[in-house]
Amino acid sequence: MSGKILVTDDDEAIRTVVGEALRRAGYAVETADSAASQAEALSRRRPDVLITDVVLPDADGLDLVPSLIAAYPGLPVIVISAQNTLSTAVRATEKGAFEYLPKPFDLDELCNAVAEAMRQKGGPVGLAQADDDGGIPLVGRSPAMQEVYRTIARVVPNDLGVLILGESGTGKELVARAVHELGPRKAGPFIAVNMAAIPRELIEAELFGHERGAFTGAAARVAGRFEQAARGTLFLDEIGDMPMEAQTRLLRVLQSGEFTTVGGNRPIKANVRIVAATNKHLPELVEAGSFREDLYYRLNVIPIDLPPLRKRGEDIVLLARHFLAKAVEEGLPAKQLDAGASRRLVAHDWPGNVRELENLMRRLAVLTRDSTISEELIDAQLRQSPDVSVPAIRTYADDSLSLAVQQHLADYFASFGGALPPDGLYHRVLETIERPLLKAAMEAARGNQIRAARLLGVNRNTLRKKLQDLDINPGHGRPSSA
Ligand SMILES: Nc1ncnc2c1ncn2[C@@H]1O[C@H](COP(=O)(O)OP(=O)(O)OP(=O)(O)O)[C@@H](O)[C@H]1O
Numbered sequence: 001m002s003g004k005i006l007v008t009d010d011d012e013a014i015r016t017v018v019g020e021a022l023r024r025a026g027y028a029v030e031t032a033d034s035a036a037s038q039a040e041a042l043s044r045r046r047p048d049v050l051i052t053d054v055v056l057p058d059a060d061g062l063d064l065v066p067s068l069i070a071a072y073p074g075l076p077v078i079v080i081s082a083q084n085t086l087s088t089a090v091r092a093t094e095k096g097a098f099e100y101l102p103k104p105f106d107l108d109e110l111c112n113a114v115a116e117a118m119r120q121k122g123g124p125v126g127l128a129q130a131d132d133d134g135g136i137p138l139v140g141r142s143p144a145m146q147e148v149y150r151t152i153a154r155v156v157p158n159d160l161g162v163l164i165l166g167e168s169g170t171g172k173e174l175v176a177r178a179v180h181e182l183g184p185r186k187a188g189p190f191i192a193v194n195m196a197a198i199p200r201e202l203i204e205a206e207l208f209g210h211e212r213g214a215f216t217g218a219a220a221r222v223a224g225r226f227e228q229a230a231r232g233t234l235f236l237d238e239i240g241d242m243p244m245e246a247q248t249r250l251l252r253v254l255q256s257g258e259f260t261t262v263g264g265n266r267p268i269k270a271n272v273r274i275v276a277a278t279n280k281h282l283p284e285l286v287e288a289g290s291f292r293e294d295l296y297y298r299l300n301v302i303p304i305d306l307p308p309l310r311k312r313g314e315d316i317v318l319l320a321r322h323f324l325a326k327a328v329e330e331g332l333p334a335k336q337l338d339a340g341a342s343r344r345l346v347a348h349d350w351p352g353n354v355r356e357l358e359n360l361m362r363r364l365a366v367l368t369r370d371s372t373i374s375e376e377l378i379d380a381q382l383r384q385s386p387d388v389s390v391p392a393i394r395t396y397a398d399d400s401l402s403l404a405v406q407q408h409l410a411d412y413f414a415s416f417g418g419a420l421p422p423d424g425l426y427h428r429v430l431e432t433i434e435r436p437l438l439k440a441a442m443e444a445a446r447g448n449q450i451r452a453a454r455l456l457g458v459n460r461n462t463l464r465k466k467l468q469d470l471d472i473n474p475g476h477g478r479p480s481s482a
């Protein structure tokens, strides 16, 4: 694997020896002899890895590390030093150096450290690096995402209202989870409620719970989402779809800090952080009278604007690699992107945003025979399936479904180059077929489960269980959700 390495050391002998060793290992090497020339080379060459000495003529190389990482998130810094004391090592770790090598070091050791740094570079960067548990895989280091990270960092320690805005598939839910996971409410639950998925007459009971006998069918007391999210975060997704009455109720709860269950009269203290999200333009809804202005201001204390993927060009390849790596974790074969493929990805305008990219990468991980993904392959996939919401089954014009499946499986087996695919193939394949089948049936039945069950020839409970297992919205196909 090639890469650009910047070596900063005021000792010319070190620069020469280290530079030679790295070039022999296939890297492009640039050198600097001071903090100033290092800064210049960093911004001009954007190296993949920085190797720096501690004692530089114009600065302490170690002290610079935090600001360098802040300026170039994800940049692995390997510190080499003749001051090989414990405190230098400790300081190197504290400052966020990727590796610390006391001089004199073994050149092979240095090359190994560089190779390791290059390997990790393709992985999650950004918040994941700030988060020691690696819990939040928010990938991206574009200026647009840096702005998002800064805002997240600002809201994490407090309970201010956060409103996450962005097109579909830009990562709103992931950001909501990050706000929760990185803050003091981490030990509490993260509860997500999708306002668009709950029938309007059930929203109150869903949010605030109900007492036994509160309405027909309320056989027992049920805690609502506010209660379930106590000491944690309540994520109100698709808030733009919240019906008016529910908005009024929510506003009152936010103002008073307490709520009562449906059919109950004892006020319960609300102890949740509210994070809301929408892909709608709320000021327009306010203007049109379908969203309460006072609620809008209450939710929108701190807005987090997630840019569409087409505005994060430099993140696209990083994200693509991240999703390929994820596919490997799920047992799919490892794939790489060649240069043309990366260019093609960057050129695409990604109407489905990160989700579209994720689906494409998963599809390629399954379908591609070769271990390298080419520009042509990506081009074919992008042409073939403008609709990213439908999981891939290649259909061969004029062929029967059975032939398409047969061809797909042949491709799939071939992609393992003689080895066997991971166990559990039967269920994976059936699930791939079941999902579009159920969705198509639900759409044909306009979201009516009884009708869809009859159409499919399965029992209604079976259908409901399948929808649940496959995580298909039970309202799928209903005219309003179309
Ligand atoms: N920066 C990112 N790094 C890694 N994965 C991401 C990133 N952004 C989004 N994803 C992934 O892309 C997919 C879509 O993200 P998410 O569900 O958060 O989008 P959304 O904005 O809530 O979409 P929608 O409006 O359709 O609900 C998820 O699988 C998520 O994990």
Ligand SMILES: [Mg+2]
Pocket (backbone or CB within 6 Å): 172, 173, 237
């Ligand atoms: Mg979402």
